[in-house]
Amino acid sequence: MTYQLLGITVLWIFLFGYMIVASIDFGAGFFSYYSTLTGKKSLIHGVIERYLSPVWEVTNVFLVFFMVGIVGFFPDSAYYLGTSLLLPGSFAIVLLAIRGSYYAFSNYGSKDNKFYLFLYGASGLLIPASLSTVLTISEGGFIEVTGGKVKLLYGTLFTSPYSWAVVLLALVSVLYISATFLTYYAAKAKDLSALTVLRKYALAWSMPTIFASLLVFFAIQKHNPEHFQSMLDYSWMFVLSLLCFIGAFYLIWRERSYGWAFLLVMIQFALAFFGYGVSHLPSIIYPYIHLYDNFTNRTMALYLIGAFLAGLLLLIPSIYLIMRLFLFNASYVEGTKPKKG
Amino acid sequence: MHFPNDPETLSRILTGLTLGFHIIYATVGVGVPLMIALAEWMGIRRKDSHYILLARRWARGFVITVAVGVVTGTAIGFMLSLLWPSFMQIAGQAIALPLFMETFAFFFEAIFLGIYLYTWDRFKKQTTHFLLVIPVVIGSSASAFFITTVNAFMNTPQGFTLKDNRITDINPLKAMFNPATPTEVSHVLTSSYMTSAYILAAIAAFSLLRRKDHVYYKKALKLTMVAALVFSFATAAVGDLSGKFLAKYQPEKLAAAEWHFETKAYAPLVIGGFLDKNNEIRFGLKIPYALSILAHDKPSGVVKGLNDYPVDERPPLFVHYLFDGMVSIGVFLIIIAVLYNLAFIWRKWSPYNRLLLRGILWGGPLAMLAIECGWIYAEIGRQPWILRGYMKTSQGATTSDHVGLILIVFASLYVVLGFTSVKILRKLFRNHPAEEELAHLEANAGKEVRL
Numbered sequence: 001m002t003y004q005l006l007g008i009t010v011l012w013i014f015l016f017g018y019m020i021v022a023s024i025d026f027g028a029g030f031f032s033y034y035s036t037l038t039g040k041k042s043l044i045h046g047v048i049e050r051y052l053s054p055v056w057e058v059t060n061v062f063l064v065f066f067m068v069g070i071v072g073f074f075p076d077s078a079y080y081l082g083t084s085l086l087l088p089g090s091f092a093i094v095l096l097a098i099r100g101s102y103y104a105f106s107n108y109g110s111k112d113n114k115f116y117l118f119l120y121g122a123s124g125l126l127i128p129a130s131l132s133t134v135l136t137i138s139e140g141g142f143i144e145v146t147g148g149k150v151k152l153l154y155g156t157l158f159t160s161p162y163s164w165a166v167v168l169l170a171l172v173s174v175l176y177i178s179a180t181f182l183t184y185y186a187a188k189a190k191d192l193s194a195l196t197v198l199r200k201y202a203l204a205w206s207m208p209t210i211f212a213s214l215l216v217f218f219a220i221q222k223h224n225p226e227h228f229q230s231m232l233d234y235s236w237m238f239v240l241s242l243l244c245f246i247g248a249f250y251l252i253w254r255e256r257s258y259g260w261a262f263l264l265v266m267i268q269f270a271l272a273f274f275g276y277g278v279s280h281l282p283s284i285i286y287p288y289i290h291l292y293d294n295f296t297n298r299t300m301a302l303y304l305i306g307a308f309l310a311g312l313l314l315l316i317p318s319i320y321l322i323m324r325l326f327l328f329n330a331s332y333v334e335g336t337k338p339k340k341g
Numbered sequence: 342m343h344f345p346n347d348p349e350t351l352s353r354i355l356t357g358l359t360l361g362f363h364i365i366y367a368t369v370g371v372g373v374p375l376m377i378a379l380a381e382w383m384g385i386r387r388k389d390s391h392y393i394l395l396a397r398r399w400a401r402g403f404v405i406t407v408a409v410g411v412v413t414g415t416a417i418g419f420m421l422s423l424l425w426p427s428f429m430q431i432a433g434q435a436i437a438l439p440l441f442m443e444t445f446a447f448f449f450e451a452i453f454l455g456i457y458l459y460t461w462d463r464f465k466k467q468t469t470h471f472l473l474v475i476p477v478v479i480g481s482s483a484s485a486f487f488i489t490t491v492n493a494f495m496n497t498p499q500g501f502t503l504k505d506n507r508i509t510d511i512n513p514l515k516a517m518f519n520p521a522t523p524t525e526v527s528h529v530l531t532s533s534y535m536t537s538a539y540i541l542a543a544i545a546a547f548s549l550l551r552r553k554d555h556v557y558y559k560k561a562l563k564l565t566m567v568a569a570l571v572f573s574f575a576t577a578a579v580g581d582l583s584g585k586f587l588a589k590y591q592p593e594k595l596a597a598a599e600w601h602f603e604t605k606a607y608a609p610l611v612i613g614g615f616l617d618k619n620n621e622i623r624f625g626l627k628i629p630y631a632l633s634i635l636a637h638d639k640p641s642g643v644v645k646g647l648n649d650y651p652v653d654e655r656p657p658l659f660v661h662y663l664f665d666g667m668v669s670i671g672v673f674l675i676i677i678a679v680l681y682n683l684a685f686i687w688r689k690w691s692p693y694n695r696l697l698l699r700g701i702l703w704g705g706p707l708a709m710l711a712i713e714c715g716w717i718y719a720e721i722g723r724q725p726w727i728l729r730g731y732m733k734t735s736q737g738a739t740t741s742d743h744v745g746l747i748l749i750v751f752a753s754l755y756v757v758l759g760f761t762s763v764k765i766l767r768k769l770f771r772n773h774p775a776e777e778e779l780a781h782l783e784a785n786a787g788k789e790v791r792l
Contacts, residue, residue: 057451060411064418065444071422072437075430082426086741089423094754097412101758104408105765149740296434303438303513311445318452
């Protein structure tokens with residue numbers, strides 16, 4: 001495996017990690033707010049809060065890691081993405097800032113503040129939409145470089161069926177991933193009333209997710225036929241992904257093995273995400289950033305990979321610890337232990 | 342008044358605003374975990390639940406500041422690429438390593454902070470919980486370390502060759518451990534610890550001034566003021582080393598701070614004053630030889646003057662006031678810390694003298710002001726360079742036309758975040774006064790106390 005391939009794989013894994021944890025987080029915020037509107041707050045709020053409280057800070061790190069990593073491995077991407085993404089990027093930062101801080105404000109400071117909860121819930125749905133712009137413009141056709149000046153073509157972006165399909169997919173998959181995870185978590189917590197509500201959410205968002213995925217397929221065929229062609233070379237990944245979806249849907253529908261169901265959902269998205277990623281190669285941002293032409297120098301790549309491995313040695317035990325203490329700790333999940341100071 | 346409306350100026354304002362806002366929370370984020378650790382350790386060692394309560398209450402408030410610190414830190418992470426794409430194209434190749442490692446340190450801190458906050462009553466042994474705060478302290482100080490090396494690199498870039506916007510011969514470790522790194526990192530760390538100690542001391546002093554004279558507040562004041570004494574001396578010592586560093590590697594920055602135009606020996610240090618049209622110093626207090634001593638440890642030391650630099654490579658001269666502000670606040674903080682600790686040892690004066698308490702109360706916000714002054718001095722003093730000697734700030738800026746709009750959006754965001762975080766913090770402590778928790782503690786005295 002070349003350094004280039006290793007570098008982009010590392011980044012892609014982190015982006016996938018962010019997608020999963022952030023989806024759970026964003027969706028949970030939305031469901032939390034939605035449940036106060038529909039008077040079901042008492043049913044599911046406890047489960048959501050018990051999961052989110054110890055991990056909310058960690059989510060952001062995945063994103064920052066990806067951001068720093070892509071600039072580190074592909075310094076030219078800072079130039080193209082930086083200039084063109086100023087508006088959507090800033091929009092996403094503002095939303096992330098509102099969301100992150102108001103989560104802390106409403107959970108640690110001012111409990112039951114409906115306005116804070118609204119900010120937290122609503123912003124969570126807009127962030128995936130604005131972040132997905134990066135994936136959209138990486139397909140090419142949305143950036144114009146004239147006289148050394150990089151410009152994002154907003155007109156083309158807002159009228160492209162492809163970009164809307166991506167936004168739609170980002171939105172519904174956030175809700176779907178989140179609902180399946182929370183269903184599993186509620187089942188673990190033996191919280192039957194929360195389980196009933198969340199299971200309904202999971203089933204409700206499953207069909208839109210698969211529909212939006214198909215939409216993206218069609219749109220990409222129109223927008224970037226070359227990429228679509230190479231996606232067909234990896235069609236086995238997308239077929240397997242669909243099978244995982246069906247498996248997860250079946251399990252949730254028959255009300256059993258929610259843990260396996262969520263695992264299948266993760267595999268479903270992993271296959272689709274990596275299938276999409278690998279078929280996109282060797283271009284990173286079509287046609288400007290190329291896996292082999294715009295890679296950082298060899299020395300820095302070696303150091304970055306070394307730092308990454310050292311970092312993993314630190315992170316994996318820590319993540320294991322947080323799982324043992326919270327996510328997979330029966331008495332914590334069931335809420336029978338005192339929670340905080 | 343003409344308002345500059347080019348992307349470069351607006352990007353500078355926005356970056357300055359974001360960093361200026363972020364460092365308030367970041368400074369607290371670096372220093373407070375150490376203070377929490379100290380308090381919890383004291384509590385365990387002395388079997389004194391007051392200290393444990395102190396650690397607990399500090400940790401509760403800390404979460405709110407961390408949240409704002411995290412989100413503004415994320416903003417900066419993005420903004421570097423969004424507003425300074427050409428700079429990051431270079432920096433990405435030279436200093437991606439510390440940027441990368443900073444996120445790891447932050448990751449580490451984030452994980453253990455989550456664990457620490459939710460496990461106060463989980464373990465049988467108190468020390469187990471105490472151990473969890475150590476990674477938080479290490480993580481927060483390590484991320485300050487790594488990110489400061491990036492800034493140090495911008496001051497004294499090395500470890501690469503730049504040709505036609507392409508970097509070759511890169512040495513990541515040399516870039517990271519550049520000449521500015523030792524002094525800059527240690528000044529950032531010690532001043533953050535000092536500022537956090539002073540802010541927590543100011544809170545205790547505020548309660549004591551309000552005639553709440555529970556021994557809990559006195560313990561809090563003593564712990565924080567002893568720490569403040571240690572760290573304020575450390576900060577000053579490192580500050581002195583920073584002066585020597587500047588004289589050697591960035592003489593134009595030191596010269597701008599001291600309005601030192603002619604290169605000469607026996608240079609005086611100027612305090613206050615202003616410059617007239619001919620760049621003559623008016624009303625400044627001149628301390629003979631002091632600048633030479635600061636720069637080279639001897640009165641005969643030759644200090645390079647601004648006139649040796651082309652006009653378009655000189656930093657703006659108003660940085661003098663920022664330098665003065667930082668140093669005089671530093672001196673004030675040392676005096677207050679010394680007075681308190683002397684009073685405590687001698688017992689001739691009361692360490693709870695109201696004037697002294699007021700001085701401590703002012704010390705908190707003043708320390709933060711000094712941090713701001715110091716950073717603005719360090720950053721503006723580097724102008725016109727973004728990478729000193731390599732890249733001018735104007736070459737690094739974005740060419741996008743939307744920076745003005747974004748500046749307004751972010752400025753409003755910071756106003757809202759600043760306002761709400763203060764409001765929440767006040768509410769958090771008003772609604773749960775320490776007295777209530779102390780009464781609860783005392784009612785349970787004798788039994789095994791678990792907070």
